Amino acid sequence: MTIAPAGGVITLPDDPFSPANITDPYPMLERLRAHGPVTWLETCGAYAVAGFEEVYEVLTDFETYCSSGGLGPRDIRRDAGWRPPSILESDPPVHTVMRRALTGVINPATVRPLRERFTGPAEEIAGELVARGEFDVVKDLAERYPLRVFPDAVGIPEEGREHLLPYGNMVFNAFGPQNDVFADAFAHADAHSAAILRNCARENLDDTGFGARVWERVEDGLISAEQAALLVRALLSAGVDTTVFGIGNTLACLSRTPGAWAALRDDPSLAKFAVDEALRLESPFQKFHRTTTAPSVLGGVAIPEGAKLLLFIGAANRDPRKWGADADRYDLERQASGHVAFGMGLHQCVGQPIARLEIELVLRALAARVETIEPAGEPVPLVHNVLRGFASLPVRVTPRS
Amino acid sequence: MGGLSARTEDGFVPRTREVIAARVDRVADGVVSLVLVTPDGSPFEPWEPGAHVDVHLGGGLVRQYSLCSSPGDLSHLRVAVLDVPGSRGGSRRVHRELSAGDTLEISEPRNNFPVRDSRKYLFLAGGIGITPLLPMIERAERAGREWRLVYGGRSRAAMAFAGQLADTYGDRVELVPEDERGRMDLGAVLSLPRAHTLVYACGPGGMLRAVEELCMGWPPGTLHTERFAAAALGPGATSGPFEVELARSGKTVSVSAERTVLEAVEDVGVRVLSSCRQGLCGTCETAVLSGEPEHRDAVLTGDDAGSTMMICVSRAAAGCDRLVLDL
Ligand code: HEM
Numbered sequence: 001m002t003i004a005p006a007g008g009v010i011t012l013p014d015d016p017f018s019p020a021n022i023t024d025p026y027p028m029l030e031r032l033r034a035h036g037p038v039t040w041l042e043t044c045g046a047y048a049v050a051g052f053e054e055v056y057e058v059l060t061d062f063e064t065y066c067s068s069g070g071l072g073p074r075d076i077r078r079d080a081g082w083r084p085p086s087i088l089e090s091d092p093p094v095h096t097v098m099r100r101a102l103t104g105v106i107n108p109a110t111v112r113p114l115r116e117r118f119t120g121p122a123e124e125i126a127g128e129l130v131a132r133g134e135f136d137v138v139k140d141l142a143e144r145y146p147l148r149v150f151p152d153a154v155g156i157p158e159e160g161r162e163h164l165l166p167y168g169n170m171v172f173n174a175f176g177p178q179n180d181v182f183a184d185a186f187a188h189a190d191a192h193s194a195a196i197l198r199n200c201a202r203e204n205l206d207d208t209g210f211g212a213r214v215w216e217r218v219e220d221g222l223i224s225a226e227q228a229a230l231l232v233r234a235l236l237s238a239g240v241d242t243t244v245f246g247i248g249n250t251l252a253c254l255s256r257t258p259g260a261w262a263a264l265r266d267d268p269s270l271a272k273f274a275v276d277e278a279l280r281l282e283s284p285f286q287k288f289h290r291t292t293t294a295p296s297v298l299g300g301v302a303i304p305e306g307a308k309l310l311l312f313i314g315a316a317n318r319d320p321r322k323w324g325a326d327a328d329r330y331d332l333e334r335q336a337s338g339h340v341a342f343g344m345g346l347h348q349c350v351g352q353p354i355a356r357l358e359i360e361l362v363l364r365a366l367a368a369r370v371e372t373i374e375p376a377g378e379p380v381p382l383v384h385n386v387l388r389g390f391a392s393l394p395v396r397v398t399p400r401s
Numbered sequence: 402m403g404g405l406s407a408r409t410e411d412g413f414v415p416r417t418r419e420v421i422a423a424r425v426d427r428v429a430d431g432v433v434s435l436v437l438v439t440p441d442g443s444p445f446e447p448w449e450p451g452a453h454v455d456v457h458l459g460g461g462l463v464r465q466y467s468l469c470s471s472p473g474d475l476s477h478l479r480v481a482v483l484d485v486p487g488s489r490g491g492s493r494r495v496h497r498e499l500s501a502g503d504t505l506e507i508s509e510p511r512n513n514f515p516v517r518d519s520r521k522y523l524f525l526a527g528g529i530g531i532t533p534l535l536p537m538i539e540r541a542e543r544a545g546r547e548w549r550l551v552y553g554g555r556s557r558a559a560m561a562f563a564g565q566l567a568d569t570y571g572d573r574v575e576l577v578p579e580d581e582r583g584r585m586d587l588g589a590v591l592s593l594p595r596a597h598t599l600v601y602a603c604g605p606g607g608m609l610r611a612v613e614e615l616c617m618g619w620p621p622g623t624l625h626t627e628r629f630a631a632a633a634l635g636p637g638a639t640s641g642p643f644e645v646e647l648a649r650s651g652k653t654v655s656v657s658a659e660r661t662v663l664e665a666v667e668d669v670g671v672r673v674l675s676s677c678r679q680g681l682c683g684t685c686e687t688a689v690l691s692g693e694p695e696h697r698d699a700v701l702t703g704d705d706a707g708s709t710m711m712i713c714v715s716r717a718a719a720g721c722d723r724l725v726l727d728l
Pocket of ligand 1: 059067071087088089099106234235238239240242243246283284285288340341342343344346347348349350351352354355
């Protein structure tokens with residue numbers, strides 16, 4: 001069932017999940033914003049939220065705009081989803097205990113010691129790629145590095161790691177409609193789900209990783225064993241693809257902006273800024289839904305209870321009203337903090353310090369070795385319902401003398 | 402913040418002024434309120450809710466107390482002092498020796514616990530921790546914000562300002578005297594996160610640790626406590642001014658007691674990535690090339706001390722008047 005829009009909202013025919021709009025989302029996002037921060041998308045049966053201020057308001061008002069309806073187009077409270085709801089798909093007070101458990105385990109203080117462990121692999125991979133001269137950022141770096149470091153940090157066995165990327169692909173594509181992209185992602189769904197689930201069990205996690213520490217919260221009574229498994233599952237599904245695309249998109253920005261690369265190479269402490277600005281401009285998690293729990297007014301538009309809102313993170317992070325007329329430009333000088341690439345408020349990304357660390361270390365390892373980086377062929381955008389990234393991103397690098 | 406600790410030998414002498422204790426009143430069991438006025442009756446400089454002053458009690462004793470008068474009425478300042486059994490002397494002196502008409506020295510008000518604007522507030526007080534919250538509550542009320550206070554203490558008689566708060570604000574104030582109702586059930590109070598709400602908490606360490614853990618289920622950035630400021634008041638802290646040399650940009654800035662290192666650095670146009678500005682997220686971590694930082698953040702552990710610092714909250718250590726940063 002879709003909720004028809006109340007009067008007074010502009011209806012648009014655009015389909016944000018069409019292959020054309022997926023591979024190059026920005027012309028459509030500009031069109032959405034041009035018609036107002038909140039519009040009605042006929043093809044989706046959902047309100048499009050494209051203004052920064054309005055996206056921010058929805059994310060921070062978790063009472064009016066809930067998550068338990070699911071991040072996808074279906075209201076999973078009425079129409080059960082394909083898997084038990086995760087932390088992302090829950091509201092307080094269910095969300096509250098799960099979030100307490102996870103934040104207690106993953107926070108800046110617990111992630112900090114990973115810097116040392118995560119540095120070696122970044123340098124090793126960077127060294128090898130620079131020696132090659134030409135490589136594919138996605139296959140050779142962005143997919144490789146997180147898979148080297150992240151599963152170890154969570155503490156899952158070697159066996160079954162090949163299911164991580166396909167599983168993440170399923171989870172995120174399910175935040176869009178059940179189109180061809182979705183069907184492709186779910187082709188071997190059962191095998192992937194079963195493998196991931198196995199790795200979430202306490203007995204399959206090593207004693208030192210984040211996974212085991214999540215399970216400790218079962219012993220002290222904060223969460224149930226079921227919830228612990230769901231939380232480890234959340235780490236495994238939310239923590240890989242997003243970071244893969246984060247790395248790829250950051251290098252996409254830098255390889256097509258030679259001045260920015262030169263600045264970073266000369267001053268590697270700019271790496272943090274380079275990451276933030278790239279996540280703003282090419283946000284890996286482009287769009288997801290909320291559901292209204294009560295009638296509301298957003299961006300001047302009256303929205304009924306039970307309606308689906310499709311939040312366009314990629315549009316908010318390029319809204320000229322927030323970022324200025326050059327919002328579409330990659331600019332290391334920009335104050336990019338405050339973007340919503342990691343969400344905002346209650347569900348704001350728990351893995352943020354890990355993701356930032358991984359991307360920063362990749363940049364530092366390359367900056368120490370690479371004089372110039374430039375495209376070595378057309379990047380191939382990934383066809384994905386909600387994530388923005390590349391299937392292939394060939395680059396050529398020259399080594400530093 | 403009930404008279405946390407002395408800070409006398411850090412080489413830093415804040416600007417002080419002479420004031421008269423116009424009234425010294427017992428406002429609850431073990432709590433004395435001091436109403437301070439200027440000798441010539443002139444008004445005090447403006448201050449913001451959350452601010453504290455250093456009170457020089459004579460004999461080298463300096464204690465820091467939150468201001469709990471109305472920031473809208475500058476004719477006087479008020480602090481409330483808890484008699485801490487076994488204290489090193491500050492509260493004893495106030496409780497046993499001070500009387501109306503006595504002269505004291507105080508510093509200018511400084512604020513380590515400022516209030517951010519929000520649509521709603523939840524205030525949590527434990528014991529004498531009520532003091533910095535009083536002006537915050539007044540501010541929230543004036544601004545028409547929705548707010549609630551949960552205030553716990555040993556007994557009704559020991560809870561300063563409890564009666565007055567309940568009379569003025571009715572059921573927005575929930576009093577939890579331990580002898581009548583048991584301990585504050587923080588788990589229940591914080592079990593359901595509310596949107597657009599900031600939590601301001603002040604009280605003993607155990608209470609703040611519990612609040613901190615519970616607020617991990619709330620949106621990041623919700624919780625503000627006096628804790629870090631309190632830690633900062635340990636014997637090793639320097640408020641300022643101290644100098645910060647920025648090695649890469651070749652600039653030197655002076656950090657006054659009212660500014661953070663981060664703000665001072667931004668003032669001279671040097672860019673630093675920062676996010677929470679509360680010592681929680683680790684974003685503004687900066688390498689320290691020389692000098693000894695006083696860590697006030699929640700991220701760095703003992704091992705890191707000295708090599709880096711979170712410049713949004715950390716400062717120079719006692720006896721260190723110059724930090725050199727890799728900026
Ligand atoms: C660049 C990389 C990443 C991006 C862009 C990203 C983005 C996001 C966004 C936008 C949300 C909020 C969704 C919402 O409001 O409904 C979120 C939540 C979440 N993220 Fe990430 N993420 C990244 C990396 C990670 C990593 C590495 C992990 C795991 C360690 C992770 C774990 C999570 C979890 C568990 C949540 C749910 C939090 C909650 O519901 O309270 N993410 N992420």
